[in-house]
Amino acid sequence: QQQVKQSPQSLIVQKGGISIINCAYENTAFDYFPWYQQFPGKGPALLIAIRPDVSEKKEGRFTISFNKSAKQFSLHIMDSQPGDSATYFCAARRSNYQLIWGAGTKLIIKP
């Protein structure tokens, strides 16, 4: 049962462009929404996270936009670089610890 839906499945962006990945959730009890970056052969690494009482959070080139009423949140990567090429996962935290994950977006940044 997929409680976090992520799109698109794959994304190709030109170097310097903006990469946008979207997620939607169903459970209003989720209280923490992280984004993870995963390179091949590595475990996911926390990129940026947001709580539902905040509409936007920015860290460097990475921004989360959060729409509580629509139950949607998105990751924006500004000035995308080839080194950003990876698989990105959104997630939502249920209870005090369990993360529910999206299916992932494979991002390719073309030089």
Place this chain on the structure above:
Amino acid sequence: GAGVSQSPRYKVAKRGQDVALRCDPISGHVSLFWYQQALGQGPEFLTYFQNEAQLDKSGLPSDRFFAERPEGSVSTLKIQRTQQEDSAVYLCASSITAGGHGYTFGSGTRLTVV
């Protein structure tokens, strides 16, 4: 250690064989999690430890899966009588807080059952 260490990195098991996967969390981290990641999918929760106590094992797919963390540090995930559907990457993560903010993941163990 500096990060979460998992061993082995790769494991090939014949169907029916038992396997044991090891996780060394970051020293002092209270919370430890196991996740299963199928190819091309997001991780799925298996089980959660707070120190040595297994507080949630609701994600373990069957009674062939067993996890322990006897001294509150190293954890072992054991799979008995492996099946082909067990083939996946098994990820371990730890967190310094009991609430599991800011997990740090290991690189995982890729299990292939043949």
